Amino acid sequence: LDDGLEHNFIPINEQLRRKIATVHIDRDDDIQVARMKLPVVGEEHTILEAIHHNDCVIICGETGSGKTTQIPQFLFESGYGSPNSETPGIIGVTQPRRVAAVAMAERVGQELGNCRNKVGYQIRFDANVSEGTAIKFMTDGVLLREMMTDFLLTKYSALIIDEAHERNINTDILIGMLSRVLKLRREKAETDAQNYRPLKLVVMSATLSVSDFSENSRLFRTPPPIVSVPARQYPVSIHFNRRTVPNYNEEAFRKTCKIHSKLPPGGILVFLTGKSEINEMVKRLRKRYPLAKKKLYNDIPEVRTDPRNVEVETEEIEFGVSESTDTFEENDDFTEQDEDEEEEGFEENLEDGQTPEDPLYVLPLYSLLPTKEQMKIFEKPPQGARLCVVATNIAETSLTIPNIRYVVDCGRSKERKYSENTGVQSFEIGWISKASADQRAGRAGRTGPGHCYRLFSSAVYESEFSTFSIPEIQRMPVESVVLTMKAMGIDNIVNFPFVTPPKKEMIRKAETLLRNLGALDDKKNITKLGQKMNSFPLSPRFSKMLVVGNQQGCLPYIIALVSGLSVGDPFISEFEIVPKKDPEEQEEQKDYITEEQRNVLSKFNKSRAVFSKLDKFSDVLQLLSAICAQDHVAKADRMKFYDNNFLRSKIMEDILKLRKQLTYIVKINKGKGLVASASTVSDDELKLELPSKPQIMAIKQMVAAGFIDQIAIRADLIDRDVKLSNNMTISSIPYVTLLPTHEPDTEPNAFIHPASILCKSGELPPSYLIYESLNVNTSSETKKLRMKPLNDISGRSLANVAANSGLITYSKPLGHPY
Ligand code: ADP
Ligand code: MG
Numbered sequence: 001l002d003d004g005l006e007h008n009f010i011p012i013n014e015q016l017r018r019k020i021a022t023v024h025i026d027r028d029d030d031i032q033v034a035r036m037k038l039p040v041v042g043e044e045h046t047i048l049e050a051i052h053h054n055d056c057v058i059i060c061g062e063t064g065s066g067k068t069t070q071i072p073q074f075l076f077e078s079g080y081g082s083p084n085s086e087t088p089g090i091i092g093v094t095q096p097r098r099v100a101a102v103a104m105a106e107r108v109g110q111e112l113g114n115c116r117n118k119v120g121y122q123i124r125f126d127a128n129v130s131e132g133t134a135i136k137f138m139t140d141g142v143l144l145r146e147m148m149t150d151f152l153l154t155k156y157s158a159l160i161i162d163e164a165h166e167r168n169i170n171t172d173i174l175i176g177m178l179s180r181v182l183k184l185r186r187e188k189a190e191t192d193a194q195n196y197r198p199l200k201l202v203v204m205s206a207t208l209s210v211s212d213f214s215e216n217s218r219l220f221r222t223p224p225p226i227v228s229v230p231a232r233q234y235p236v237s238i239h240f241n242r243r244t245v246p247n248y249n250e251e252a253f254r255k256t257c258k259i260h261s262k263l264p265p266g267g268i269l270v271f272l273t274g275k276s277e278i279n280e281m282v283k284r285l286r287k288r289y290p291l292a293k294k295k296l297y298n299d300i301p302e303v304r305t306d307p308r309n310v311e312v313e314t315e316e317i318e319f320g321v322s323e324s325t326d327t328f329e330e331n332d333d334f335t336e337q338d339e340d341e342e343e344e345g346f347e348e349n350l351e352d353g354q355t356p357e358d359p360l361y362v363l364p365l366y367s368l369l370p371t372k373e374q375m376k377i378f379e380k381p382p383q384g385a386r387l388c389v390v391a392t393n394i395a396e397t398s399l400t401i402p403n404i405r406y407v408v409d410c411g412r413s414k415e416r417k418y419s420e421n422t423g424v425q426s427f428e429i430g431w432i433s434k435a436s437a438d439q440r441a442g443r444a445g446r447t448g449p450g451h452c453y454r455l456f457s458s459a460v461y462e463s464e465f466s467t468f469s470i471p472e473i474q475r476m477p478v479e480s481v482v483l484t485m486k487a488m489g490i491d492n493i494v495n496f497p498f499v500t501p502p503k504k505e506m507i508r509k510a511e512t513l514l515r516n517l518g519a520l521d522d523k524k525n526i527t528k529l530g531q532k533m534n535s536f537p538l539s540p541r542f543s544k545m546l547v548v549g550n551q552q553g554c555l556p557y558i559i560a561l562v563s564g565l566s567v568g569d570p571f572i573s574e575f576e577i578v579p580k581k582d583p584e585e586q587e588e589q590k591d592y593i594t595e596e597q598r599n600v601l602s603k604f605n606k607s608r609a610v611f612s613k614l615d616k617f618s619d620v621l622q623l624l625s626a627i628c629a630q631d632h633v634a635k636a637d638r639m640k641f642y643d644n645n646f647l648r649s650k651i652m653e654d655i656l657k658l659r660k661q662l663t664y665i666v667k668i669n670k671g672k673g674l675v676a677s678a679s680t681v682s683d684d685e686l687k688l689e690l691p692s693k694p695q696i697m698a699i700k701q702m703v704a705a706g707f708i709d710q711i712a713i714r715a716d717l718i719d720r721d722v723k724l725s726n727n728m729t730i731s732s733i734p735y736v737t738l739l740p741t742h743e744p745d746t747e748p749n750a751f752i753h754p755a756s757i758l759c760k761s762g763e764l765p766p767s768y769l770i771y772e773s774l775n776v777n778t779s780s781e782t783k784k785l786r787m788k789p790l791n792d793i794s795g796r797s798l799a800n801v802a803a804n805s806g807l808i809t810y811s812k813p814l815g816h817p818y
Helices: 014-020 029-036 044-053 067-077 098-111 113-118 140-149 169-191 248-262 275-288 312-316 371-378 434-445 458-464 479-487 504-516 528-533 540-548 555-567 583-592 595-611 619-631 635-644 649-670 693-706 795-803
Strands: 056-060 090-095 119-123 135-139 156-161 200-205 226-228 236-240 267-271 336-338 360-365 386-391 404-409 412-418 425-431 450-454 711-714 734-737 746-752 768-777 783-792
Touching: 029 098, 044 056, 044 067, 044 226, 067 090, 067 098, 067 135, 067 156, 067 200, 090 098, 090 140, 098 113, 098 119, 098 135, 098 371, 113 119, 135 140, 140 169, 156 169, 169 200, 169 479, 236 434, 248 267, 248 275, 248 386, 248 404, 248 450, 267 434, 275 360, 275 386, 360 371, 404 434, 434 450, 479 504, 479 528, 479 540, 504 540, 528 540, 540 555, 540 693, 555 619, 555 649, 555 693, 595 619, 619 635, 619 649, 619 693, 619 783, 635 649, 693 768, 693 783, 693 795, 734 768, 746 768
Parallel strands: 056 200, 056 226, 090 135, 090 156, 119 135, 156 200, 236 336, 236 450, 267 386, 267 404, 360 386, 404 450, 746 783
Antiparallel strands: 412 425, 711 734, 711 768, 734 746, 768 783
C-alpha cells in the first residue's frame, strides 16, 4: 500500500484464530485494497481482543475510519453469527437512521463477496432478513421493539450500537437497557450454558467524548475499555463569512459557484437543512453547470407518497450531533479566519484542466432519497466533472463521501422540537452546535488538506453556537419513552440506568399524563390500553385518540384529525390578511382597512363560514371540514382550492401524507403484521364525507379522551364574582383551566385565542372547552394566557370520558348542551 500512512497488521492470536477457521471470505480485489486503507482495519486485533475479554467495548473513531462497514465484518470473520462457532447468535448493528441501515447493509454485503447473502437489514415496514442472515443492520427503534418480546435478545451473540455520539433517545435508552441485558445474559450463561451464551456489546462513537457512557456507574460497574482508532485527518482551513446573511441558500449557491470556478479540483460538499432546500439547490447548480451527458441524472424525485414512509419526518430530521471533542483546536495546521467579501480565500489558482465552465456533477443526499440515488455519491463522477453533493447532516457522520475537499456549511439544521404543552412535534431550523460544525468541516480533510466555508461569522459562531447539543432525552417530554419502558416491564423509571437521566419532574409529569390517559393504572403499571397505545409512533395523546377512535365509524375522522393536529395549523388567520396591532381593538380598527382588504376579508369570512357549518364551537371540526372538502377537489385543482380558502398548502399536503401513513399503520396493526406488506392505501379509500350528528358527538369525546387533562371551564360558572357583560369580546371572557398553569406574572385565567372559531361565532362561548395548548402572549403588557381550543364538550360527555378513561362507552347523546 502506497498511501504514505503506516499500517499496523498484527497477527490475530491463536484463541481468536480458532473461531475464524469457520468462516472464509473471498473478497474482490478492489474491495480488499480499499479496506486496507481504513484506519479501523489496523486495529482489528486490538478491537477483537478487547471484545473477547470484555462484554462491553467502546470504540471511538473519526467518521470515515471504517467503523460501520468493518467492525461487523471483524466479528463475523471471527465466528460471531456462524452456527457452529462458540458464538452462534447473529450480529446486530443499530443505526439512528433508516437510510444508513439500508445503505450500510448493502455496502457490507458487497464487501463480503462470497458471503454477501449473510447480511440483511430491517427497518420499520421493510426488511430483507432471512434464515441465513448473520449480520443484521436495523434502526434502533426496531431493536427496541424486539426487546419487548425477547428482553434478553437471545438470537444475538453481539450487538453494535452505532452513532452513539448523537445521543438520540432510542440509542440512549437501548444502551441503558443493554447494560442490564449483558449482566443477565452472563448470569444465565453461567447457570444454563446449554441455552444461553454471553452477549457482546460494542458502542461506537465518532467522537472521543464518551465519558457519559464509559464513566457512568449507573450503566457499568467497571468502566468498559475504550479503543480509539487513530484519526487520519488532514488540516482543514476554516473560512468564516464576514457577515452572517439570513438567506443562506443564496449564499451557499454563490459560494459553491465560486469554489467551482476558481479553486483546484476536489469534491464539494454543501450542508443545507432539508429536502426541499436541497432539491432547489441541486436544480440551480445543474442548470448553471450542465453535464455533457444529461442522462446521468435522474429526475429529482418529487415528494414520495409511499405510505410505508411512516418515519418520514422523524427520519428526515437528522438529529444534532453532540459530545465531540474539538479536534481542530489541537491541530497546529488549523487556520481560521474571517473572510473579506472580496478575498474569500480564493487566492489559490486554477490548476491545469479546470476551466470556469467545467461541468459539475451535482447530487442530492437526504434520508428520503431512494437508496439507489443515495449510493451515487460513492461512484466516480463522469470524466472531467467535479463532484458536488448537497446534503443534510446525514453526511455529517453517517455516510462518508469520498474525495471531498471543500465543505460549504450553512451552520443550521432542522431539529425536532416538542411543545411542552401538547407533545406535538414541530421541525425548526436552528444553529447547529460547535461540535457539529467541526464534524462538518472535518469532511473536507479526509483525503488531503481541505477548506471549509462557513456561511456565518466567527462572532455568531462564538456567541450563538453551543459547544455540544443537549442529549435528546433532556430536551423533550418523555411520555413516549416512559410508555415504551412500561410496556417492557420496567416499572421504576427513576432507577433506570439512563446515560443521562431526564429531569425527575419530566418523568413525573409523563407518568401523570399517562395515568390520566388510562395507559397506566394507579400503581403506575401499564394497562391493556397502554399496550395498544404503544403500537403507534405518535405522542400518547394522539395514540389514545386513535385507540378509542375505532367506534361508530369515526376512525378515518380521528386519523385525519390526529394528522392535522400533529402537522400544524393550516388555517391562515384573519390577522395575517388584515394586520392588526391588538386583536382586541378589532372594533375600532374596522374603519381603517382599505377597500381591497375589505374584499379579501369578505371572501375570507365566506370561506370560513362554510368550514364552520359543521359545528360553530369546534376548531377541530373546522379542520375536519377543510380536510373533507379538499378530498372532493381534483388533485390538479388543489392549489387553487387552498388559495381560495386561505389554507397553507404545504401544511395541508403534509397532513394528507401523514393521514395516508397512519391509515396504513392502522391497517397493518389490525393484521398484527409488523414487517412490510405490499398493501397500500389508495386515495379513494381516504376520501371522507362529512360526519353525521352522532359521529360529531363521538368525535368530540374522542378528542377529549386524548386531552382529558386540558379542560377549561368558563370562569363565571365557578366564581360568582366573575360577571360577563354584553360588550365583552369573546377573546376576553375568562376561563379557568383544571391544570395549574404555573406561568409567572400572568393573570391566572386563560382566554380564547382570537384565531379560534369561537371568536367568530358571536355567541356566548361554551361552559367547557378542551384545549390543545396554552401560550403566553409576551408582547402585550399584561401577559395573557391564550388557549387554543380544540372543541367544546358537554358536562355529561366530559363525565363520561373521565369515568371511562380506559374505554369510552357512549350513552345516548343529550343533544347540544348550550
Ligand atoms: P465510519 O463508520 O467510521 O464513519 P464507514 O465504515 O461508514 O466509516 O466508511 C468507511 C469507508 O467506506 C469510507 O471511506 C466510505 O466512503 C466507504 N464506503 C461506505 N459505503 C460505501 C459504498 N457504498 N461504496 C463505496 N464506498 C463506501
Ligand atoms: Mg459509521
